[in-house]
Structure formats: structure tokens, C-alpha cells
Amino acid sequence: MMSSHEYSLRTRRDFLTTSASGLGGLALAHMLAGEGASAARGITHFAPRAKRCIFIFMAGAPSQIDLFDHKPKLNELSGKTMNPAILEKMRFAFLQKESATLLGTRRKFKQHGQSGMWFSDLLPHLSTCADDLCMIKSLHTTQFNHHPGQLMMQCGEPHFGLPSMGSWVTYGLGSENNNLPGYVVLLAGRGSSGGATLYQSGYLPSTYAGVRLRNGDEPVLNLRSPEGISPEVQRRGLDALRELNGLAHAKVRDPEIESRIAAYELAFRMQTAAPELADLSGESEKTLEAYGVNRSDPSGGGRGKGGSRTWGTFARNCLLARRLAERGVRFVNLIHASWDQHSNLDKELGFNAGMSDQPVAALIADLKERGLLDDTLVVWGGEFGRTPLGENRRGRKPNTGRDHHPNAFTMFMAGGGVKGGLNYGETDDIGWEPARDPVHVNDFHATLLHLFGLDHLKLTYRHGGADKRLTSLTRESKVIHDWFT
């Protein structure tokens, strides 16, 4: 009888099984030719700078104008109307163009760090990381509704059935951890507009789908054995299963059987590895406090209907992200959904910024302290931005919030081979659209893959007769080398 270790070393298939994503092999036929053929796997095209990614996706679209993009001119013009010619070209979700006026921010802005990076007073912790951040203020997207916009950001195009960034990176590079999924998703608060469509694997095999790490005592779905099945009984059963499957394989010679044997062994290892991952009892009091894991939501709450522990859950997710990064998990997607401040902006954005500020700053500092930041890419942002105009939807109190804005928005990155203290791109005086160095969402995707040593034109998968990729096939996306260290 072979040990599970020997099994996992035996075949090329098993090599894929364990190294492709830590989540089982894809059918060998897929790799050889034709439908499902891939241009490159496990091979980098450039020297990689980043080994893993923590993508903090703030779905709903955070207001860059009240957090990062400091526009004194907008404050001066607050209450004034805009040039109708500009407005005419523009589409909004709710805003009434005829009566819309500019809305300045009520936040106080200050410069931080050596680069003089601007932050509003809602981000006191994050601003201390200024010199580690690469702040991009000139992003733009093609979508202005949430679900299409979220698909655009996560999957490269505003369509369904596509793999997300995390799927692509895991597909391209596999995972460094044999006992955990290669692509892990953590949610806080209510669900996002996109739900599970934001981290499914699309036309890639489900091996590359994001696996939700759940809160509570069962971090991965079905991880716990039924009551009455002790680890000993489980192990004995799996030994018999392996033997029986092995007999079938000796007769039938289908490599898929070996793949299944390996999948069951991995499942067994996950039963230990995942609870160990989620167990924070080994973390110091100082760490827990730095992240704010035990914080309760401030009274009054925000939009989050997903329970009153949003702040604590999000902080815990940030800490888990570090633990996942330490364990070599390739792609971690933190999703929080409630940044859609059409009204009541001051209170609700304050709630969300407070949720994110301390744990994200702690995550960056923690990664840095542990020497992980150099090759861990942290990304923070939403699907689009919010308009410099005040929202004036009929039947609501005007100018307490902002409508969706695809023309210009802000994201930041840290670590993983991007320059710290970099202010990239600039919007015009009122933050309406990029005035310098515009970055299309697909350019961001191409650049992100490049950081992992992957050429967005070469990391392809044949589907429906075309070599599909993360970036749009009909647009020339560019890698932004200025961001690299």
C-alpha cells in the first residue's frame, strides 16, 4: 500500500493536483489540446514580483472624493451647477441632471508620509502607511451599475460565466499550500450585488473557483465529519477507500481515479489545516488588538444588515488574510458590500471607513513586520467611484450622498513589487475624470498579472473556440511599469 505522500508524487496528474491550486486536478485532456487548452501554466513569463495577493474588494463603490481624492476646487464650487455639455454625455443611475449641483466634501484632508499623500480624516490609521502605498487616482471603468461593474473589476468584463482574477492567478500559478484551497474568499456584512458570481471559476474548471472561508466553527463547508465519525474512523474509512479505488485503477487505468484518490487525501488534510488556520488562539493580544478583532460595531451602525459584528468580522478577515498569506495561499479575496452611499454619506461612509481603516493598516504593517509584504500584493478598491455631484433623487433629501461614477475612481496597492509612496494619476479640478495617466480597469488587470510574472496576453484558456484571457480581447490593455519597484 502506498502512503498518501507517495501517491501525491506519483504522476504528472498528481503534480497538477497538488500544485495547481491545492484543490484537485483538472482533466488531463483539458491540458493537451483543443477546447480548454491553455497557453501557459505554472510558467511565469517575467520575473515575478508578487507571490500572493490579498484583494480587498469594497463592493458598492467607496467615495474617493471623501477618502483620497482631495479637490479644494470642488469645495469652492459646491452648490454650483456643472457645464451641461459635460453632463449631457454622462449617464447616471439615479441622479437628475437638470437640477444637479456639485457637492464638496465635509471631510478634512491632510498630507501624510514623505510623498505627501492625501487622506481624509476618516483614515487615521491607513494614512500612517502612506509610504507603503501606491495610490492610483485615475482609474476608470465602463460600467455604472453594481453587478456589471463588479464583474468588470473581478472578471475583466461585465459578463457572466467568466473566471475572476483570483481564478486566473491560481490557474496560472497554482498554490504553494497543499492543504488549503489556492483561492479563498472571506465575506463580511451583507452579501454583495454579485454574490457568488464574483468568485466562481467561469469557464475554468471549478478547481479554480474561490472557496469561501466561513465564519464560525466550520471554516470550509462540509469540513466537519458527521457526529460519531471520529478522526480514527475517518482515517480507516479513507484507507479502505484508497485501497478500493486503487484496485479499480489497477484494472481500469483511468488517471482520473488517481486524481480522485488525491482529492480525498487533500480533503482529509484540509480537515486539520482549515480549523488550524481559523484558530486565532495563537495570536498575541497585541496582534488581535492591532487588527481590532474584538471590536464591536459603533452604535448606530451602518447599512450593513448582515449582523452587528461587521467591524469585528472584517478585522478578523484581515487577520485571516495574513494567516492565509503566511501559508502560501495564492489569492485571498476579502469582500465587503455596503459602500453604496447614495444618501447619508457622512454617517455611512464613516461607518465603513472605520471598519476598514484600522484592520487594513494593521494588515499592511503586520505583513511588513513579518517580511511578507515584499511579495504579497495588497489591493483595496471598489467597482467604480462616486460622483462629485450631490445626489438629488426625487423623493429624497438632496445632497446627502453621491451617485455612481465610472469616469474616475481611486484604488490603492501595497507590497508585491509596487512602489510605496507613489501617487499615480490625477483627476481634474473637481475629480470628474482623469487629467493625467488614466488607468482602465483592464490596464490594472494586465499590471496585476505582470506583477505575478504573467503576461495577460499569454495566460489564456480556450473556450468556445477562442483563447480567452482576463483582459478584454477587443481592447489593447497596457501594463503600467511606473508602478513597479
Add this chain to the structure above:
Amino acid sequence: MKPLRKFLLLATLALSAPWHCLAAPVDFTRDVQPLLNKHCAECHGGVKQKGGLVLTNRTRALQGGESGDPLMVAGQPEESELYRRLIHQDPDEQMPPKVRLANEEISLLRDWIAGGAQWPEHWAYKSLGPVVPPPVKTMAWPLNEIDRFVLHRLEQQSIAPSPPAAPHILLRRLHLDLVGLPPTLDELRAFESAWQDDPDACLEATIDRLLASPHFGERWGRHWLDQARYADSDGYEKDNPRPNAWVWRDWVIKAINDDMPFDQFTTEQLAGDLFIKASPRQQLATAFHRQTLRNREGGTDQEEDRVKRVIDRVATTARTWLGLTLECAQCHNHPYDPITQRDFYQVYAFFNNTDEGGVKVPLAGGATHEADVMRHNGNRKTYLLRRGDFLQPDKKKGEIMAGGISFLHPLQPAEKPSTRMALARWLTSRDNPLMARVTANTIWLHLFGSGLSRTPVNFGSQGQAPTHPALLDWLAHEFMNGEWSRKELIRKIVSSRTYQQSSRHRPGLTALDPGNHLLHRQNRRRVEAEIIRDLHLSVAGLLAHRIGGPSVFPAIPPDVAGQSFANNFQWKISKGPDRYRRGMYTFFKRTAPAPNLVTFDCPDSNTSVTRRNTSNTPLMALTTLQNEVFHEAARSLARRIQADNTLQSDMERVDQLYRLTLARRPSAAERGIVIKLLSDNRIHYRTHPAAARKLCGEDNAELAAWTATVRIVTNLDEFVTCS
């Protein structure tokens, strides 16, 4: 182009040297077209036509470019502009610019021209006619025509086909493929005794029985639902429930059980509302195109969303019935296939002239139910949309009238204005070779795991040519001539020796035919998500066999339902037998699909899917080992084995377990392993009574030991595999 040269070019090509057989045979479809698509089509395809040159089809290619130099002179590479440009020393003249093709690629194109520059009509667009099965040497092998096509290819490679699968494997294969349920013990016994009498008659009767089973419509209906992107909710952020969706799902099951001819099946779904005195059921059929997503997110432009749905209907229709990626022609002419942007909007016009409506449908038992259907609306004008943007109609190019795809057979409107009925007639016309080819290929795919063409939704030039083109044509022609009977086509395929071959891998052939393109054996296939659940519930004796009705809500973790955005919907867990319905009846919420389905590659229902992925992950292992439903099934199965008084010994019980789950007896080695496991588990639970109670809910170490044992057998690879 100078007329004389053009004439010469055509003349040389027309005479294209069939006698010229010296060069290695280069196959245009296999060797040349991929090179043209990869290296040339970007500038000389549907999107851009630099220098006036188009390489997406033979006719346009032969017209050459503006320079007038002949692109290809058959037999004379040096005289051919195509070849001269490939090897040109001047980088400004060389093609493709900057990047020189690899030497092998250049010599391949050279050989192709030297060999006569054969550019046959694309395999998928050729008209369909009768096909004579080729001769074979081993006359005794073929059971029907299919086998002659397959054996002919195998004999060319000197490969012997595989022996027939063992009878129990055949029985289980037929069951899984035709009804998606395992044979019951009674069915197994009846089969075994009939096999003793006459194997041929036994198989024939089994096939008849399964094709007549009401579960056939469930099994094959689910395949169709994948293509129709069926779900029980709207999708997008709001993802409202669609309480009427199941009424159409039941229409599909019934139509397939009734073996509604595929042309009628098509016409009713595309245009059932347009029959004179259309019955409610004919109107109901049009809900095929009500399966599109609907965005009700606040601030969504409803006209934009309507246009998106129309585009989806065009794309899904073209994929499903024509195997064409028509959606690529939304913004510009198709980059690789001879489809124009105007073609896209001609088909678009049919669906643009359609609204969404409702109808009351009579159900069995006299009740009626609301259903969502399509309705004609002749008031909308269609224009080309610049870059596919609904805000940019290109009115200068004039109104686009509904029509077909111009390079295919002509669409003759039966009435004016042209409606979806004309579209349906055009698709189902005997002049259309694509519908028959595409559908036959898809049916083959479900019975072999791969189509004869491995790109079931792309029969264009970027798709893969079939491994057995003549066989595909024969099947397509049979299908068309056999009054479009799905059941007869399936009967023909499963009655072939090819289908009935063993699926054992043959180590000697892994180098020669690694992907089993030659069909030297049957393929082992993991069954689909829904079927995995059905199998577990079925052998446990838990499965509720009721067909159709409203979708049901088996238990899912509360936080799964919570991952979608809107709190507009409660996942109220079904009670009683509805907890144990077949997987296909599980309510499908697009933004929070049931994990027990999605983990096993069930499509997300947001786009049309013809071929599912089959990945193999630890999450699947965790599900079938530990998930509540599967565990409950294991307990029931254990009880079933243990409570059977006719079984006298562990050996008999283990044999029974194998017959129930795998339709066979275990080998001596297998029996030994299972009995050893059982004894170890017995010792464990006798010494751990509390664990036994937790496991099976009663103080019954014996039942606990069996539960812990059967769950291993139902996790065998063989259990979830169509062998």
C-alpha cells in the same frame, strides 16, 4: 485587381492539382486555417481588412488584396503573394509585420500551396446528403452503421476496438446515460436473467424500457436546461425569485418524454406564440427565451437591460441551434467567420420585435398556472448599434430588416413583416445543415463525454473539426430524415458496438490516441452534479420519484442564502418527500446557488452551457463524505442493508451493497477490504456506544458500523462514474 491575373488565379485554383500528391498531405482545416486565424485574421479578417484582403473564407481570399497580386497560385508557392510575403526580406513587406512565422509554419503554408492550395468548403457549412458508411475489414464487429465509420478509422491505424463492456457495466451505463438513476435490484435481477437467455434481446429491451421511462425526460431535459440557462431567479443584484419558471421546465421534460420532433421542439420554443390559434402550451414553450437574466437593480436603464436580453437571445439561439459565435459580430464583422455585423442585427431584429408577456397554462389535474412567455411586438425598428451600444444606433445605415445570416441558406419570410416564425422555419429548414449537425454532436457528447467535434458551440473556423466528419454527417442526416426524433437517434447510438465498448484505458494506446479521438474505447465520465445526489438518495431508498412541479428547497447552510445581496427571499427548507427530490428540482437562485450543485460543476445559469466541466476537488470529497444529505443517505442505505432479513451473512450483505450501488458483486479482494472495514468499525462502535448513538441516532453499534462502512462504498470513484 487586374482581371486577367484574377482569372488566372481562379483558373489555377480550379484545376488545383488533384494529381499533385507528392508533397506531404497538408490538411487545410487542421493545419492551415488555424495559422491564418492566428497570424493573419487580426488585420485581414472580419474586423480589419488591411489592403482589402480578407482571409475568413475562400471566395474573399481568392479575390486577393488591392495590389492585385495573386494570393495563391496553386502548385507555385514562389508565384504566390501569400508565400512571398511570409519570407520577404524587407521588414516592411514581410507578413505578419515584425514577427516572422516559425520556419515550420512557413514550410507548412509553402507545402500547402505547392500541393494545390486546397481550400475546401468549411465542413460545418456543407449541405447534408446521404452518407454511405465506409467499408470495414472486420465485418463481424459492426452492429450498425455507426460502427463502420468508427472501425474504418481504427483499421486505418491498425487499432482493434475494445471488447464490449461487462453486462453489469452496460446496464449501469445505459441507466445513467438515459435516465440518470441506478438500476434497482429488481431491474438488475431481471436484466441478469434476460441476459442469460439472449443478450441482444436483453439489451434491446433495456434500451426500450429506458427510452420509455418518464425519467428520460428529466435526464435529457436537464441537458437542455443547461443550454437554455434555466434558473428560478432573475439574476443580478436583486435576483428576485421567478415563481413560474418551473412551468416551462416541466414543458421541456414532457416534450422530451413525448419525443416531440426536434424541428417542432425548436419552432415552439422560438415562436410558439405565433402559431395561428396558438395553444397555451405552445405559448409556454417560448419561455426558453424568458430564461435570460433581468437586472432590476435601482438605477438600471431598463432599455439597456432589454437590449442586453435581446443580445443574449441572439447569442444563445446561434450557439444552440447553429453552433456559431454570432455575438462576436455585435460590434464589427466576425473576426474569423464570414458573418457580418449586419447579419447579427438581422437576427437581432426578430427578438427586438418581441416583448415579454404572461399566459395561463392548464396543468395536469385541471389547475392552471401563470407562465412567463414571449409576445410579438412589431413596433420597434432595428438599427445597427455602433460598438453594440444601445445609445448609438447607426441610423445612417438605415433600418435593418429581420433576416438570416447571409452566408447560410436564404431565409424566406413566410409572411410580412417577418417574425420569429420565419426564423424558426429558417433554422429547421432541410437546407440548414447546421442545426442537424450541432444537435447530433451535442447528443453524442452526452453519450460519450465529448462530441465528435470537441467545440460543441463553435462550428465556425475557430472550432475543432469533427474526428469523424462522415459519421457526424451520417448522424445529422439520419436525425433529419428520421423526422427529427431525439429518441431514435439516441437509440441508434446506444445500440452501437462503439457505445457499448469497454471504457478501460489501454496503456498501449496512450501515445497513439491519448484523447481517445479515434473512439478506441468508451470514455469513463463522472456523472453530473444533480445525478450524484440522485444516486446517493436512490440507493438509500430515499429518492422521491415525483416528476415536475414547483422547485424545492433542500437544506443549504444559512450563510449561503445570505451571500446574495437582497433580502427579498427566504430559503424555506422543504418538508417531507420534497427534501428528497431529484437534484434538478432544487430551486436555482443565481447569486446564491446551492453548494451541493455548484461544487460539482453545475453551471451558474447565467449563460448557455452545452458541455459542463468535470473537475475533481477535495470540496467534492468533503461534500459526499460529510454533507448532511449525503450522510443521511448513508444512514438509510446502512439500515436498508442491515434490515434485509434475506441476507444471512456479512458476505451476502456486502454483496448486496455492491449490487445496489454498483450493479455488480465485489471481487474477492474488494469484499475482503469492505468486510475488514466493517469489522473494525464494529469493534469501534461496540466500544464507543456514545459515538454510535451520535452517528445513527440510536443505541445500535451494528447500524453505526454499517453506516461508517457504506459511506465509503458510496464515495468510490466507480459510484459516481459512468464506467
